[in-house]
Amino acid sequence: MEKMEEKIDILDTNVSIEKSKDSKIENLEVSKENSEILAKKNVEEMEKDAKELDLTKSESMLNDETDSIGHEPEIQEEVFKSDGVIEKLKSISERASKILDDAKSGIKKVLAGGMAVMAFSEAGNIREIKAEGMDNKQSTIESIEKNQKQRYVEEIEKIRNIAINEPNEYSFIFAKKSGEYIFPKGQEGNNFSNSFSVKEIRKYIGNEECSIELIHTHPAKLINPSDENIVEKIRKGEMENNLMPPSITDISNIIDKKNIFGDNFSKITSKVVEPSGIWEYSLNFENSQFDEIVNEFQDEFTTERVIKESNLTKEENSTLNKVSEYINFENMNSSVRFFMLIGLLEQTHIDICETISEKLASTILKKEEKLKEKYPEAYSDFKEIIDNERRITEFKSEGSKELIRKNMELYKKNGIILKHTPFEKIDKKTN
Amino acid sequence: MDEEIKKKLESGLLYGFFELENKDKINKINVIKIDYQKQIEVLKQERDKVISESVAFLEERKMEEIRKGL
Numbered sequence: 015m016e017k018m019e020e021k022i023d024i025l026d027t028n029v030s031i032e033k034s035k036d037s038k039i040e041n042l043e044v045s046k047e048n049s050e051i052l053a054k055k056n057v058e059e060m061e062k063d064a065k066e067l068d069l070t071k072s073e074s075m076l077n078d079e080t081d082s083i084g085h086e087p088e089i090q091e092e093v094f095k096s097d098g099v100i101e102k103l104k105s106i107s108e109r110a111s112k113i114l115d116d117a118k119s120g121i122k123k124v125l126a127g128g129m130a131v132m133a134f135s136e137a138g139n140i141r142e143i144k145a146e147g148m149d150n151k152q153s154t155i156e157s158i159e160k161n162q163k164q165r166y167v168e169e170i171e172k173i174r175n176i177a178i179n180e181p182n183e184y185s186f187i188f189a190k191k192s193g194e195y196i197f198p199k200g201q202e203g204n205n206f207s208n209s210f211s212v213k214e215i216r217k218y219i220g221n222e223e224c225s226i227e228l229i230h231t232h233p234a235k236l237i238n239p240s241d242e243n244i245v246e247k248i249r250k251g252e253m254e255n256n257l258m259p260p261s262i263t264d265i266s267n268i269i270d271k272k273n274i275f276g277d278n279f280s281k282i283t284s285k286v287v288e289p290s291g292i293w294e295y296s297l298n299f300e301n302s303q304f305d306e307i308v309n310e311f312q313d314e315f316t317t318e319r320v321i322k323e324s325n326l327t328k329e330e331n332s333t334l335n336k337v338s339e340y341i342n343f344e345n346m347n348s349s350v351r352f353f354m355l356i357g358l359l360e361q362t363h364i365d366i367c368e369t370i371s372e373k374l375a376s377t378i379l380k381k382e383e384k385l386k387e388k389y390p391e392a393y394s395d396f397k398e399i400i401d402n403e404r405r406i407t408e409f410k411s412e413g414s415k416e417l418i419r420k421n422m423e424l425y426k427k428n429g430i431i432l433k434h435t436p437f438e439k440i441d442k443k444t445n
Numbered sequence: 446m447d448e449e450i451k452k453k454l455e456s457g458l459l460y461g462f463f464e465l466e467n468k469d470k471i472n473k474i475n476v477i478k479i480d481y482q483k484q485i486e487v488l489k490q491e492r493d494k495v496i497s498e499s500v501a502f503l504e505e506r507k508m509e510e511i512r513k514g515l
Contacts, residue, residue, distance in 0.1 A: 049466075049471050049474060052474055053470075060478065060481055060485075063481075066489065067485070067489065072492055072496070075492075075496060076496050079496055080499060083503045083507050085506070090503065093499070102495045103495060110485060113488070114481070117478070117481040121474055124473040124474055181476040181477050181480065233473075233476070236472050236473070239472045239475045239479070240475070240479070242479050242480075242483060262465070263462075311458060315459055347462070348459075349460070349463035349466060352463070353459075353460065368446065371446055372446055372450065375450050375451075378454060378457065379450065382457040400458060400461035400462065401461060403465055404468060
């Protein structure tokens with residue numbers, strides 16, 4: 015195992031792990047289609063596409079086409095030079111490289127900006143790290159002299175445009191102090207899914223008179239990822255409204271914030287902006303155990319806890335550590351970590367790895383069973399919400415709309431209040 | 446892993462979140478890829494136009510030379 019050569023880092027190296035000759039490991043690729051594998055496959059295809067526009071390739075195509083005309087090479091070169099042909103091809107090649115870099119960086123962000131649903135100790139650290147790297151522009155706030163409502167609508171409209179045009183989710187903080195909105199100056203948002211830094215939030219709500227709105231987008235392009243004309247259809251008003259409500263991850267995140275900010279949580283309003291309107295979501299767990307099960311779920315399934323409770327032998331622990339070295343776990347949440355790890359362990363077909371994976375699996379199952387027994391109704395609802403969300407393939411299909419409706423009922427039953435205001439109503443209110 | 450354990454695992458909450466995360470990322474990656482392909486297609490057309498214009502220009506010039514030669 016010591017001779018394994020490559021660490022799994024999707025965008026930089028191969029996913030498969032090369033084995034040493036004496037190892038039984040054939041190929042440690044995770045068998046099921048997952049985002050990491052898909053990212054690697056797509057990046058390879060995209061690199062191939064961009065290579066087609068490489069200057070050398072384009073020059074060779076140009077020469078193939080023009081050589082047969084019969085000019086002297088010097089004349090041909092002179093024509094290319096005076097017409098700026100090579101410069102034009104060079105510019106195309108450079109733009110292709112830039113588009114490739116942007117797409118690769120977008121994919122990296124998607125892979126890194128996971129849904130921070132697990133224990134806050136883990137998710138929080140990641141968020142803090144991200145916050146450090148964030149554009150500092152959000153730290154300066156600007157007082158607004160214009161009509162407050164109008165300015166608010168203008169800011170929301172900007173965010174709506176981001177929801178329509180950008181494939182990733184963007185997050186924003188609006189603050190309200192003494193009845194007046196203040197918006198971060200030069201606000202660009204950060205495109206990590208719903209990842210507000212605790213430090214950033216504290217900066218605002220630490221002030222007695224200040225309340226905040228945490229807003230993130232649900233991108234229109236997810237209404238139907240395979241429809242490349244979706245943005246055009248929305249712009250032309252040819253799309254009916256497709257509701258994209260807060261996800262179970264969004265709900266888990268505000269439950270998390272309720273725990274962190276305690277009494278100050280009442281100063282926080284959470285919103286999702288999507289092409290059809292704004293969702294406001296809040297919590298009232300007086301008659302529900304939903305927050306308890308979500309909290310316990312988050313506490314119980316930390317990587318450290320599951321591994322510790324799996325009672326691995328010294329040898330098993332050391333093997334697990336070695337296998338873990340070959341995946342870049344840094345930005346994965348616990349659920350992805352566990353199932354990537356279990357997948358890898360299983361595919362080694364080495365007895366000790368299979369024993370470890372069974373031990374981890376059995377710890378997870380025991381924990382699930384415990385939750386089910388303790389909160390039978392909330393567990394069943396929690397699971398149904400997740401399962402329904404998994405079955406939503408395209409927001410525009412009738413089946414998906416029905417699943418969204420069912421989830422909204424389940425949220426309501428469990429003390430999660432969702433309110434959707436369509437953009438037409440917001441526009442009317444302001445006009 | 447025992448099939449029974451695997452089945453139970455896949456029907457749990459944790460696996461549900463794993464699948465949600467995966468689905469979300471797969472959708473976003475696909476959207477980025479579709480956008481990328483659209484932009485690359487535009488550039489390919491631009492490149493083909495540059496090449497075909499050069500070919501046309503050189504052909505025209507060759508014809509001119511031939512005409513002058515006659």
